[in-house]
Amino acid sequence: MSSTPLDWKEMQAEREKVLQEWPTGKDVHLEEAIAYHRGLPAEKSFPLAMRKAQAGKLLLLQPRAGVPLIDEHIKLLKYLETEGGADVLPTTIDAYTRQNRYAEAARGIELSLAERHALLNGFPAVNHGVEGCRKVVESVGRPLQVRHGTPDARLLAEITLAAGFTSFEGGGISYNIPYAKDVPLEKSIRNWQYVDRLVGFYEEQGVAINREPFGPLTGTLVPPCIGNAIGIIEGLLALEQGVKSLTLGYGQGGNLVQDLAAMHALRAQAAEYFHEAGFADFHLTLVFHQWMGGFPEDEAKAFSVIALGAAVAALAKAEKIIVKTPYEAMGIPTKEANAQGLRATRQIVTMLQDQAITTDHEAMRRESGLIRSEVKCLLDAVYRAGEGDWARGVVRAFADGLLDVPFAPSIYNRGKVLPMRDNEGFIRVFRKGALPFSAEIQEYHRARLEERARAERRPVSFQMVTDDIYAISKGRLIGRPR
């Protein structure tokens, strides 16, 4: 495994094997799929929607949604399109499919049919196959994206792209470290190079497909530099395989200045790294995720969390926002709750769409500069670890803790980094593990956390981390003692 473009011809033997992993794979025929895409109306193209959003300074609204049965799934998406006013649509994949456990997904479909309610947490696209997925594509009027959390998404990509989906979320790091327990990074990165190369093949045939690395990672107090650095690396790995339409993601942290600064830093720094690596022919956009951590149970309070995220995404000039629902604390929402999240978001986004606030003031400049220096520390270390090869560098960096995602389930993640909020709610690093920060950066984080400790009259401790994790669900940003 290394950071080089996969040879399309050599990949064919592997493709054949992948397509045999489940019986529906045999219905994937690329020539026919390309022709099918060419016949789709322009309003179903995700890359085009992202271009129009950027050109027209619009923020596209996208929900998460997926249920096990095709007809129910279509009903759900149509409802979110008409009643929710979603600009672009998702198909969220169930957790068995994400782990390539298609037999269990099949059982989930049967049980859902028999019991007349959903027993899977998403749409099992591999089991439904090209034909089933095309029913969905043909029933809705908006571009469709596959949203999941799959370390090996080769078959899922083959089927959904052949079926007319025009965007695919994920990446070899962001869909492994937060989503799997024991998948080696060599494997997931290589399997995502396959997905990116497949997307590259569609692009070569003139069919544009959008790719979106998953920015928020574990969604739990992830310091912006960690998400941004991983997003930039996954962007580089995707561009290398021929991806052209790229959307990088950022998960809301909760402090306004930090969120705006992080989005600003991500946009500028990603473009710099991509250009420096010799890529010119790409279209970069940003997606903002409303708060990914624990939500308040009270729906009124949940709407407030949604609204704050909507405001930040609008002010940060993101091209797309992923919308939460007032049922977030309880799990998977009803279609009505999902549409409510969209409408609440729309109200704020529309009210803010003609407004701008400057990032050119001291606090914003300082934070944005800090994030960029941190990202540079991380990326320099990954580049050195891989002796110039990003893919190899990532594997070694995670092994050595130079990249380390807080609270991730993977055994290939060191898990030594503990984040915490400072006295203004900025996410800082309490225990840095082996993150290669400069002495100056470390000192800044330490000083900011000491400031909070003094204000709360308690020492900086693991208890503060726990308090911060549950703070928003309990009605506050910072987990202060009561």
Next chain:
Amino acid sequence: MTAGPPYTIVLGVIGADCHSVGNKILDAFFTDAGFRVVNLGVMVSRDEFIDAAIESDARAILVSSLYGHGEIDCAGLRERCIERGLDSVLLYAGGNLVVGKRPFAEIEAKFKAMGFDRVFPPSVDLHAAAALLRADIEEAVHART
């Protein structure tokens, strides 16, 4: 925190679920509360829970599920425990156990019928849960002696 013998408990997130944050918090909390915690992490199968409980002579198995498949994943766990000779182990379940928003009483009844001794929503107060766990274990220990 709570005084008493360091009873062994097995902790894990069942099925294909990879929600790891709460699992790490529970590990830290119950360790702090004086339990010996065997934490299997995320994506744990029914038999892995049972293997660990047998190997560690655990008093209780704490099953978490956040992703909605809990209903499928937890079915048959009690029967499998009995089949494998774990007659008196306590079974606790907690999290977002089913798909969708359903009344907690309904979910609790469903999981109790499946053989779980206690069922908790995500909002449970951990101190209260630890106190219940200790009391339940002590009751089970006394019932046996």
